[in-house]
Amino acid sequence: SDLVREKFKTLRDAQKFMESNKDKNLVVTASTGIGKTEAALLWADKDKCFYTLPLKVSINAIYKRIVGNIEDNELGYSEEKATLLHSDALTYLFENEDDKVDVLKKNRQARLLSYPITVCTVDQLFKFVFKYLGSEIIPATLKYSKVIIDEIQMYSPDILAYILYGIKIINDLGGKFAIVTATFPPVLGYLMDKLKIPYLKSQPYYS
Numbered sequence: 001s002d003l004v005r006e007k008f009k010t011l012r013d014a015q016k017f018m019e020s021n022k023d024k025n026l027v028v029t030a031s032t033g034i035g036k037t038e039a040a041l042l043w044a045d046k047d048k049c050f051y052t053l054p055l056k057v058s059i060n061a062i063y064k065r066i067v068g069n070i071e072d073n074e075l076g077y078s079e080e081k082a083t084l085l086h087s088d089a090l091t092y093l094f095e096n097e098d099d100k101v102d103v104l105k106k107n108r109q110a111r112l113l114s115y116p117i118t119v120c121t122v123d124q125l126f127k128f129v130f131k132y133l134g135s136e137i138i139p140a141t142l143k144y145s146k147v148i149i150d151e152i153q154m155y156s157p158d159i160l161a162y163i164l165y166g167i168k169i170i171n172d173l174g175g176k177f178a179i180v181t182a183t184f185p186p187v188l189g190y191l192m193d194k195l196k197i198p199y200l201k202s203q204p205y206y207s
Helices: 002-007 013-019 036-044 056-067 089-096 103-111 122-130 137-142 157-173 186-194
Strands: 026-029 048-053 082-085 117-121 145-150 176-181
Touching: 013 026, 013 036, 026 036, 036 048, 036 056, 036 145, 036 176, 048 056, 048 122, 056 082, 056 117, 082 089, 082 103, 089 103, 117 122, 122 137, 122 157, 137 145, 137 157, 145 157, 157 176, 157 186
Parallel strands: 026 176, 048 117, 048 145, 082 117, 145 176
Antiparallel strands: none
């Protein structure tokens, strides 16, 4: 959060809202360019954080934005404290990480969910809903973590079903989630209410 404050001397409304509601599950609707990524990181603060997106190219871009140079208008977060996790993550890390980074070790640790910030695909994180052997490590980690779900409107109905079931489990265990999206379909709010998933919804923010 300190790095975000260094970048934005004056916080925008969406960022103020998320920072002031760190202890709640949130649904934040904001247009592109409003600073949603930074708002979400302010909400995550110093807690363990998983930032999920639907596309690998988006994950790579957000990861670069988090660990990139401050001079390039990025956050400059330490590569030792942030990682990415998707099916081609190892290739990306080999091509883009600093020579001093042990890429194979970083990838192994990412799969053990050991980093303070992990940018990942939904299927890497929410697969625990299928209760396969060994999946206990994921909910056991998420119970003390914060999960950010970006652009939820891009998922298919079957993926949305296991996201909703997953965030219910996360909430029941004591973890927190924030949905940050340009578009929030009303049916999702209806289903979340039906599942008794508590959340605070923001007003829409437009650039």
